[in-house]
Amino acid sequence: MMVHKDFPSLHIVDHPLVQHKLTWLRRQDTPTVSFRALLKEIALLMGYEITRNVPLTEVEIETPLQKMRAPVLAGRKPAIVPILRAGIGMVDGLIELMPSARIGHIGLYRDPETKQPCEYYVNLPEPGGRLFILCDPMLATGNSAAHAVKVLIDNGVEEQNIRFLALVAAPEGVKVLTDAYPGIAIYTAALDEKLNEKAYIVPGLGDAGDRIFGTR
Numbered sequence: 001m002m003v004h005k006d007f008p009s010l011h012i013v014d015h016p017l018v019q020h021k022l023t024w025l026r027r028q029d030t031p032t033v034s035f036r037a038l039l040k041e042i043a044l045l046m047g048y049e050i051t052r053n054v055p056l057t058e059v060e061i062e063t064p065l066q067k068m069r070a071p072v073l074a075g076r077k078p079a080i081v082p083i084l085r086a087g088i089g090m091v092d093g094l095i096e097l098m099p100s101a102r103i104g105h106i107g108l109y110r111d112p113e114t115k116q117p118c119e120y121y122v123n124l125p126e127p128g129g130r131l132f133i134l135c136d137p138m139l140a141t142g143n144s145a146a147h148a149v150k151v152l153i154d155n156g157v158e159e160q161n162i163r164f165l166a167l168v169a170a171p172e173g174v175k176v177l178t179d180a181y182p183g184i185a186i187y188t189a190a191l192d193e194k195l196n197e198k199a200y201i202v203p204g205l206g207d208a209g210d211r212i213f214g215t216r
């Protein structure tokens, strides 16, 4: 994993397994079944990286031989919050890593004309100091991500407890999100070239929601 030189809060997960799987996701001939499976696998691998520095505490246990103090995760159970729809494709991989995580939902769609996010659903676990992993495979203009972060903060989540997990990001979107929320760590498998005239990421992988759910 490396920190991007122009964006200090942007972490690129350059693990070879992630990069290999991402290439298959990008291919237009990858079918829905494979797309779902690969996205789940990548989310799990990236989840491993983004939880690398979560705090530990110690508890006293007994092994079959003796007592010892041993590390366990500190604090409350983390929350995974997909931005609907496409973020749902990353939940199962993260849940496999953190089976007792709470799950919130933020429903947004991007208005095709204005490119502004329209909110249609919010349901979140109680914040109370826990880590919130906000996930959405595509960080394009960054408007959806910035809106979702605002929803979390308006609901009492502390900014330092939010991590944003993407798959493919555009520089334009990273700038929007980091200008608005410099303290939020962003993780992506790739920083692509740019947005096209329809605000799709290029080269990107197309419409993530449609590719996960088989809609068009």
Ligand SMILES: O=P(O)(O)OC[C@H]1O[C@H](OP(=O)(O)OP(=O)(O)O)[C@H](O)[C@@H]1O
Pocket: 083, 084, 085, 086, 087, 108, 109, 110, 111, 115, 117, 136, 137, 138, 139, 140, 141, 142, 143, 144, 145, 173, 199, 207, 208, 209, 210
């Ligand atoms: O950075 P932005 O320019 O805001 O674009 C990114 C958003 O667009 C896509 O969602 P979409 O609106 O297609 O909804 P969907 O997930 O329901 O398909 C994607 O899943 C992000 O949520």
Ligand SMILES: O=c1cc[nH]c(=O)[nH]1
Pocket: 086, 138, 140, 199, 200, 201, 202, 204, 205, 206, 207, 208, 209
């Ligand atoms: O490239 C993009 C941009 C927004 N949403 C997507 O699904 N793909």
Ligand SMILES: [Mg+2]
Pocket: 086, 207, 208, 209, 210
């Ligand atoms: Mg979509």
